Amino acid sequence: MFLTIIDKNTKMPKYKVETEMKAEPLTKNYSLVGTAFDYFILFYLKKKHLQEINEPVWKAEIICNTMARGKLEISNHKLFEIPTRFMLNRRTPLKDEKKIKQLVTLLDSAQNSYHKYIKTGVVSEEMLQSCFFLAKIETSLNSKFDSNLHLIDQKDIEDLKNLINTLSSEAFYFKDQCIIKPSLGVTFHPNLTEVDLLVDDTIIDIKATIEPNLTRAIFRQLVIYFILYNFNGATKFTLERPINNFSVNKMGIYFARHGVLYKFNAEDVFLPSGTKNIVLSLLPLIDKYEFQKGKKRYDSDLHYYH
Numbered sequence: 001m002f003l004t005i006i007d008k009n010t011k012m013p014k015y016k017v018e019t020e021m022k023a024e025p026l027t028k029n030y031s032l033v034g035t036a037f038d039y040f041i042l043f044y045l046k047k048k049h050l051q052e053i054n055e056p057v058w059k060a061e062i063i064c065n066t067m068a069r070g071k072l073e074i075s076n077h078k079l080f081e082i083p084t085r086f087m088l089n090r091r092t093p094l095k096d097e098k099k100i101k102q103l104v105t106l107l108d109s110a111q112n113s114y115h116k117y118i119k120t121g122v123v124s125e126e127m128l129q130s131c132f133f134l135a136k137i138e139t140s141l142n143s144k145f146d147s148n149l150h151l152i153d154q155k156d157i158e159d160l161k162n163l164i165n166t167l168s169s170e171a172f173y174f175k176d177q178c179i180i181k182p183s184l185g186v187t188f189h190p191n192l193t194e195v196d197l198l199v200d201d202t203i204i205d206i207k208a209t210i211e212p213n214l215t216r217a218i219f220r221q222l223v224i225y226f227i228l229y230n231f232n233g234a235t236k237f238t239l240e241r242p243i244n245n246f247s248v249n250k251m252g253i254y255f256a257r258h259g260v261l262y263k264f265n266a267e268d269v270f271l272p273s274g275t276k277n278i279v280l281s282l283l284p285l286i287d288k289y290e291f292q293k294g295k296k297r298y299d300s301d302l303h304y305y306h
Contacts, residue, residue: 009274034208166259
């Protein structure tokens, strides 16, 4: 099993935040609030670094476009080019034009809130509600249309406000680059191939968990993000390259409820030949999911490397 190979070729740092929780959850909608916070961070970073950060992709928008059979039209926003990594195993297209119109109306509202925030910097109730609408699409929308997408628990909004209040002015500070949802090149497992941020030399995942621990599951996620980012299109040369020679050579987790960013060097966690063993084990998974219908999506010469 691939995850076992990760465990055998890495050593997980022992880490626990020694600080009190600053934003205790107010409901049990942990995943929804966490995803809404992800959207807020997307908006926040774009507002704070308007010129330095490219317009971010909204996964919720792309899911809605899939449901609308690729016919989604939003009045004040040109739909982004759809990265293939967002299109695998997504939602079933809708046939009801009334439901599609409702999606468009709500997305229009979210876009309006986004542009107002970019212009004014004011965190309004409308803007926070839009974060939840987008989050609900990601976390709860399936082939059965949810007619209550616009209904948000006020306690969840208060929870999101508390998470926002934990952010410091130096959160996600960068010198050279900050990329929201950086491309990892493949989609063999949607939950493991969509990292939140790339800040300078560090891949960062945002977690709104109650316990600020670096768990085995979180660590495995970070290792996969790191491998896919640095070894996308891998060659024999890059496979033998020292980890500290890569421009991205750190991994990190931002524990949102504690306002703490924990980072560690990648070279400290991989055992000798660890990256090579993981990459070579990863290729069959990429083959299985990405070489569908004879279409090659992953460019690497390591299929012939032994």
